[in-house]
Amino acid sequence: xxxxxxxxxxxxxxxxxxxxxxxxxxxxxxxxxxxxxxxxxxxxxxxxxxxxxxxxxxxxxxxxxxxxxxxxxxxxxxxxxxxxxxxxxxxxxxxxxxxxxxxxxxxxxxxx
Amino acid sequence: xxxxxxxxxxxxxxxxxxxxxxxxxxxxxxxxxxxxxxxxxxxxxxxxxxxxxxxxxxxxxxxxxxxxxxxxxxxxxxxxxxxxxxxxxxxxxxxxxxxxxxxxxxxxxxxx
Amino acid sequence: xxxxxxxxxxxxxxxxxxxxxxxxxxxxxxxxxxxxxxxxxxxxxxxxxxxxxxxxxxxxxxxxxxxxxxxxxxxxxxxxxxxxxxxxxxxxxxxxxxxxxxxxxxxxxxxx
Amino acid sequence: xxxxxxxxxxxxxxxxxxxxxxxxxxxxxxxxxxxxxxxxxxxxxxxxxxxxxxxxxxxxxxxxxxxxxxxxxxxxxxxxxxxxxxxxxxxxxxxxxxxxxxxxxxxxxxxx
Numbered sequence: 001x002x003x004x005x006x007x008x009x010x011x012x013x014x015x016x017x018x019x020x021x022x023x024x025x026x027x028x029x030x031x032x033x034x035x036x037x038x039x040x041x042x043x044x045x046x047x048x049x050x051x052x053x054x055x056x057x058x059x060x061x062x063x064x065x066x067x068x069x070x071x072x073x074x075x076x077x078x079x080x081x082x083x084x085x086x087x088x089x090x091x092x093x094x095x096x097x098x099x100x101x102x103x104x105x106x107x108x109x110x111x112x
Numbered sequence: 113x114x115x116x117x118x119x120x121x122x123x124x125x126x127x128x129x130x131x132x133x134x135x136x137x138x139x140x141x142x143x144x145x146x147x148x149x150x151x152x153x154x155x156x157x158x159x160x161x162x163x164x165x166x167x168x169x170x171x172x173x174x175x176x177x178x179x180x181x182x183x184x185x186x187x188x189x190x191x192x193x194x195x196x197x198x199x200x201x202x203x204x205x206x207x208x209x210x211x212x213x214x215x216x217x218x219x220x221x222x223x224x
Numbered sequence: 225x226x227x228x229x230x231x232x233x234x235x236x237x238x239x240x241x242x243x244x245x246x247x248x249x250x251x252x253x254x255x256x257x258x259x260x261x262x263x264x265x266x267x268x269x270x271x272x273x274x275x276x277x278x279x280x281x282x283x284x285x286x287x288x289x290x291x292x293x294x295x296x297x298x299x300x301x302x303x304x305x306x307x308x309x310x311x312x313x314x315x316x317x318x319x320x321x322x323x324x325x326x327x328x329x330x331x332x333x334x335x336x
Numbered sequence: 337x338x339x340x341x342x343x344x345x346x347x348x349x350x351x352x353x354x355x356x357x358x359x360x361x362x363x364x365x366x367x368x369x370x371x372x373x374x375x376x377x378x379x380x381x382x383x384x385x386x387x388x389x390x391x392x393x394x395x396x397x398x399x400x401x402x403x404x405x406x407x408x409x410x411x412x413x414x415x416x417x418x419x420x421x422x423x424x425x426x427x428x429x430x431x432x433x434x435x436x437x438x439x440x441x442x443x444x445x446x447x448x
Binding site: 248249254257258261262264265268269271272275276278280281282284285286288289291292295296298299302303305306309310326327330331333334 | 360361366369370373374376377380381383384387388390392393394396397398400401403404407408410411414415417418421422438439442443445446
């Protein structure tokens with residue numbers, strides 16, 4: 001209801017591209033992203049506490065902005081890895097343009 | 113480390129303004145925000161699972177973008193409430209400009 | 225065609241609110257905003273030259289990002305002035321909530 | 337003064353990458369981007385008139401947000417072209433990672 005995003009087109013493209021063999025993340029890579037996401041999860045719970053304790057709105061906004069920034073950084077790191085592996089593989093197979101168009105569709109959502 | 117945000121100035125201003133009596137959220141208001149934040153928390157855990165299962169990067173990016181959008185909506189609703197209560201009270205007391213400057217400083221972070 | 229923004233609701237609200245007497249900008253204020261906007265106009269022409277000269281895409285993106293940042297700053301300064309004058313006046317007349325809702329609708333567009 | 341962006345790193349990378357032979361834009365491509373940029377230039381001048389005529393702040397903010405959106409679209413189209421030509425060429429020469437890191441550095445600025 002709240003979200004007016006249309007993922008239709010993106011999802012269709014995804015269907016055709018996500019069967020590519022993907023270089024799995026190493027344990028170290030996984031752990032690094034996981035730690036960031038757990039920290040973000042903790043920050044979201046922190047905001048729940050702030051709401052519960054009737055904390056000052058501006059303090060809450062500062063925390064929300066910190067989470068936005070942390071999520072963006074995860075997004076950038078996923079995007080970079082995607083380009084270095086999936087998009088690069090697709091280019092090498094001569095299917096780069098489809099892969100690039102798929103990524104662009106998502107970046108447009110992402111930086112909204 | 114990852115975040116290059118400087119909350120220094122904001123925090124100083126906050127000190128001077130957050131002692132204002134705040135209209136506490138009603139139980140209904142609290143519940144509504146809480147539900148949104150719990151959904152966001154669940155979405156963050158969902159991404160952890162996606163990383164764990166080596167899901168396709170683009171699918172992960174779509175989810176991150178959905179969380180960004182949900183967090184923004186929480187931010188807007190907190191901002192609107194803040195303006196209708198805290199900023200309005202400050203204006204009525206003749207202290208509106210300080211309150212507005214404080215809010216602007218946070219909005220600049222928020223929409224980064 | 226490219227823009228999917230719907231200004232309908234905003235515009236309707238604007239109709240009812242923009243008849244408020246507005247504190248006109250001083251000559252100094254006007255000049256300051258004008259100078260920023262002229263600089264932005266020059267930057268946009270600069271990008272046209274870069275396209276014309278087949279300059280490197282990344283250089284062009286850096287310039288676009290600089291304009292985005294400059295435009296955001298103009299937007300913030302207009303928003304701050306709006307809150308300090310129009311919204312404050314509306315609050316003083318007991319019509320603050322309408323004015324705040326109108327501003328929120330625009331801020332949601334603005335930070336997209 | 338207003339901009340706190342640091343282009344240092346980006347610019348250094350650019351030095352090493354922008355010597356790559358670039359597929360020049362066709363006349364048609366150039367014309368399309370030029371038309372968009374001229375429209376944006378006109379919109380920026382339009383805001384100058386609005387300031388000059390003391391138009392309602394919210395109307396001005398709506399126009400600024402329209403320009404932001406138009407500029408973003410130019411940025412996306414430049415980014416997509418860059419990926420399909422420059423990044424793809426770099427991948428084919430085995431220098432993809434540098435090109436991707438350069439692009440990521442700019443995207444981080446761009447979506448700020």
